[in-house]
Amino acid sequence: xxxxxxxxxxxxxxxxxxxxxxxxxxxxxxxxxxxxxxxxxxxxxxxxxxxxxxxxxxxxxxxxxxxxxxxxxxxxxxxxxxxxxxxxxxxxxxxxxxxxxxxxxxxxxxxxxxxxxxxxxxxxxxxxxxxxxxxxxxxxxxxxxxxxx
Amino acid sequence: xxxxxxxxxxxxxxxxxxxxxxxxxxxxxxxxxxxxxxxxxxxxxxxxxxxxxxxxxxxxxxxxxxxxxxxxxxxxxxxxxxxxxxxxxxxxxxxxxxxxxxxxxxxxxxxxxxxxxxxxxxxxxxxxxxxxxxxxxxxxxxxxxxxxxxxxxxxxxxxxxxxxxxxxxxxxxxxxxxxxxxxxxxxxxxxxxxxxxxxxxxxxxxxxxxxxxxxxxxxxxxxxxxxxxxxxxxxxxxxxxxxxxxxxxxxxxxxxxxxxxxxxxxxxxxxxxxxxxxxxxxxxxxxxxxxxxxxxxxxxxxxxxxxxxxxxxxxxxxxxxxxxxxxxxxxxxxxxxxxxxxxxxxxxxxxxxxxxxxxxxxxxxxxxxxxxxxxxxxxxxxxxxxxxxxxxxxxxxxxxxxxxxxxxxxxxxxxxxxxxxxxxxxxxxxxxxxxxxxxxxxxxxxxxxxxxxxxxxxxxx
Numbered sequence: 357x358x359x360x361x362x363x364x365x366x367x368x369x370x371x372x373x374x375x376x377x378x379x380x381x382x383x384x385x386x387x388x389x390x391x392x393x394x395x396x397x398x399x400x401x402x403x404x405x406x407x408x409x410x411x412x413x414x415x416x417x418x419x420x421x422x423x424x425x426x427x428x429x430x431x432x433x434x435x436x437x438x439x440x441x442x443x444x445x446x447x448x449x450x451x452x453x454x455x456x457x458x459x460x461x462x463x464x465x466x467x468x469x470x471x472x473x474x475x476x477x478x479x480x481x482x483x484x485x486x487x488x489x490x491x492x493x494x495x496x497x498x499x500x501x502x503x504x505x
Numbered sequence: 506x507x508x509x510x511x512x513x514x515x516x517x518x519x520x521x522x523x524x525x526x527x528x529x530x531x532x533x534x535x536x537x538x539x540x541x542x543x544x545x546x547x548x549x550x551x552x553x554x555x556x557x558x559x560x561x562x563x564x565x566x567x568x569x570x571x572x573x574x575x576x577x578x579x580x581x582x583x584x585x586x587x588x589x590x591x592x593x594x595x596x597x598x599x600x601x602x603x604x605x606x607x608x609x610x611x612x613x614x615x616x617x618x619x620x621x622x623x624x625x626x627x628x629x630x631x632x633x634x635x636x637x638x639x640x641x642x643x644x645x646x647x648x649x650x651x652x653x654x655x656x657x658x659x660x661x662x663x664x665x666x667x668x669x670x671x672x673x674x675x676x677x678x679x680x681x682x683x684x685x686x687x688x689x690x691x692x693x694x695x696x697x698x699x700x701x702x703x704x705x706x707x708x709x710x711x712x713x714x715x716x717x718x719x720x721x722x723x724x725x726x727x728x729x730x731x732x733x734x735x736x737x738x739x740x741x742x743x744x745x746x747x748x749x750x751x752x753x754x755x756x757x758x759x760x761x762x763x764x765x766x767x768x769x770x771x772x773x774x775x776x777x778x779x780x781x782x783x784x785x786x787x788x789x790x791x792x793x794x795x796x797x798x799x800x801x802x803x804x805x806x807x808x809x810x811x812x813x814x815x816x817x818x819x820x821x822x823x824x825x826x827x828x829x830x831x832x833x834x835x836x837x838x839x840x841x842x843x844x845x846x847x848x849x850x851x852x853x854x855x856x857x858x859x860x861x862x863x864x865x866x867x868x869x870x871x872x873x874x875x876x877x878x879x880x881x882x883x884x885x886x887x888x889x890x891x892x893x894x895x896x897x898x899x900x901x902x903x904x905x906x907x908x909x910x911x912x913x914x915x916x917x918x919x920x921x922x923x924x925x926x927x928x929x930x931x932x933x934x935x936x937x938x939x940x941x942x943x944x945x946x947x948x949x950x951x952x953x954x955x956x957x958x959x960x961x962x963x964x965x966x
Contacts, residue, residue, distance in 0.1 A: 425938055448952075455547060455959065
């Protein structure tokens, strides 16, 4: 039974739970495994890498026209062009034009124009701008007081 | 609706099949095209009601601005993450983008859901990609704690919501939002009705967050990578606000009395979190607490249950989403260069990165609600609405506005002005990508100034 437990233990001890859950593997030696290659610089100050993996060399050194997208200059330039075109020229300009020409939802702008036009018309005719009663008093049917209770 | 959902889902095959060189270019371009198409939702056909393509998914003037914000944010998240994810193996990059796309998909379904249970399921579903993003790609060991707080705060709040919704389904027969607005007011007499009321709102209050149950937010926002912080601040918090606005049409007579402690907590939270901001040493934590502060105003606005309150809440949600995300992007540009978020260590950046200072300035001005930026419009509507609710709130909201202005100014002065520490004078200049990112955050805010009726919601007619 001890032998069985030992064999089970030998199998289990080979399972690396760390690699399953993807815990960052902080080590000083460069490892070719997928876990170790995403070394985070702030956990390993001795390696002195920045987020590009450039090891303190700025990307501007190799590519003075670096736009921030990619280390490959060709991809970098095209990525910049696509991003700027689709965001500004397409989404903001065309989208903004579309929004500008949307119909007057809820007739708000019409209501404003109508109100201004009515005011102008009534002032010119000398009429009061608005009747002080919201409903016409003669149309309100009040129940007679005799029928109450 | 499908013209947005199918391209969003097809972004996933795009990320997995595109050759490694062009991954980021194509995903950025495709998500921007999706964002352009999402603007079509702004064409509301009916006066104040729903525009629906089918009975399950519909948009109305409340959900449309939030949906467009969600669709706009995906390309911005991809742009922001491009730099820090690129050293990783290609499949991990693809997984990261896939998580962002899945999150986008669930958010679109959540905001356009016509049925409360579907909204609930999507509300919960957004937790999973966010949790994975925070705990896998966060930078410090605290990210595990942050993920736990985030997950369990939200889950604990939303389990009562599930029970409340099921009870409601049993009573009403249907939880479709299309008909919910026409339900007769229900009679609430017993204690269990009041607990039901609290159950309906608790999940959204935790998500907003309400001060007192806000502890998950600073942790989650700080530990998340930039895309996680952006989507959390810009959209996920607004899920809570959106849910509250939908469900309050049913909770009506009770809310007049029962909302009292929550409004007070929210307003008190504005002061408290604003004051905490003034004492923060961590830049992202400062921005996270400022989010809690603004959302406190939104909670107060929604709970007053007035047209102006709702309108102010929607405007502030959209404006805050864009500005807060912009601030997180700015903090990230600092973080990518100096690898720390401590305010004392990244001072005096104006000398080194003067163009970025322009963006810092504009983002901070928007954050402190400078007129005529929509943040101010939202805040004023809510302040007036709470003043109508009770005169004494003006003390809290006025003081809150003052503290907001002071911590925004503090943030600007600490990062941009002052003596530059000698260890950061050799930082590399700002990338075009970073300038584009900031422009794409702030241009919509500026454009909203000229047509604010897009975000007034359905109450202000």
